[in-house]
Amino acid sequence: GAVVSQHPSRVxxxxxxxxxxxxxxxxxQATTMFWYRQFPKQSLMLMATSNEGSKATxxxxxxxxxxxxxHASLTLSTLTVTSAHPEDSSFYICSAGPGPRLVYExxxxxxxxxxxx
Amino acid sequence: GExxxxxxxxxxxxxxxxxxxxxxxxxxxxxxxxxxxEPGAGLQLLTYIFSNMDMKQDQRLTVLxxxxxxxxxxxxxxxxxxxxxxxxxxxxxxxxxxxxFGQGTELSVKP
Numbered sequence: 001g002a003v004v005s006q007h008p009s010r011v012x013x014x015x016x017x018x019x020x021x022x023x024x025x026x027x028x029q030a031t032t033m034f035w036y037r038q039f040p041k042q043s044l045m046l047m048a049t050s051n052e053g054s055k056a057t058x059x060x061x062x063x064x065x066x067x068x069x070x071h072a073s074l075t076l077s078t079l080t081v082t083s084a085h086p087e088d089s090s091f092y093i094c095s096a097g098p099g100p101r102l103v104y105e106x107x108x109x110x111x112x113x114x115x116x117x
Numbered sequence: 118g119e120x121x122x123x124x125x126x127x128x129x130x131x132x133x134x135x136x137x138x139x140x141x142x143x144x145x146x147x148x149x150x151x152x153x154x155e156p157g158a159g160l161q162l163l164t165y166i167f168s169n170m171d172m173k174q175d176q177r178l179t180v181l182x183x184x185x186x187x188x189x190x191x192x193x194x195x196x197x198x199x200x201x202x203x204x205x206x207x208x209x210x211x212x213x214x215x216x217x218f219g220q221g222t223e224l225s226v227k228p
Contacts, residue, residue, distance in 0.1 A: 004159075006159075034215075034216070042220070042221075043205065043218045043219065043220045043221050044160075044205070044218050046215065046216070049215065093159050093160065095160075095216075105162070105165070106162075106216060107162065108152075108159040108160040108161070108162075109159050110158055110159040111157070111158065111159045113157070
């Protein structure tokens with residue numbers, strides 16, 4: 001149980017285009033979903049926290065107009081990178097919580113590798 | 118503020134025990150976690166410990182928590198080559214379940 005999926009797993013796009021990444025909790029309802037960004041050999045940086053049906057809370061330094069987050073249902077959140085640039089190339093990971101067993105447990109998706117050319 | 122620190126690399130021989138250390142600063146942490154990340158993959162929750170516990174054992178994994186020193190460790194017994202990965206410790210607080218991650222420790226297991 002407690003499986004989180006992400007789609008796509010890899011995406012290559014041209015500079016200036018927008019890319020949407022989906023995060024789904026497959027077998028539990030996630031009231032909160034988190035979006036992280038990870039650069040090579042580095043830790044995860046929390047970008048934003050989204051609660052179902054309300055606006056996302058962005059971390060300091062993260063542009064909310066560039067990284068649009070929608071959490072329309074208890075099983076789906078989307079991250080749209082608008083007008084992508086090469087510096088947006090990164091590994092994006094979502095997590096969903098609380099998990100079914102533990103109130104503060106988060107389950108992570110497998111990640112999406114974004115490459116902007 | 119919140120800060121979590123780990124050493125960056127650890128190399129062990131197959132069959133030995135591995136000990137990965139982590140320090141944190143937030144005394145209000147409620148849960149502390151260990152996650153494993155294999156190359157190109159997401160994070161897998163290995164184990165967690167509640168802040169009022171000193172130790173937790175789960176098969177080959179032993180977590181020790183020294184709350185006074187704000188020190189957390191993960192011991193992997195009989196380390197195997199399949200254990201090679203990056204290990205992240207993380208803490209969360211009562212405020213909102215936000216996870217604060219350490220930098221990750223890259224564990225290399227040599228045959």
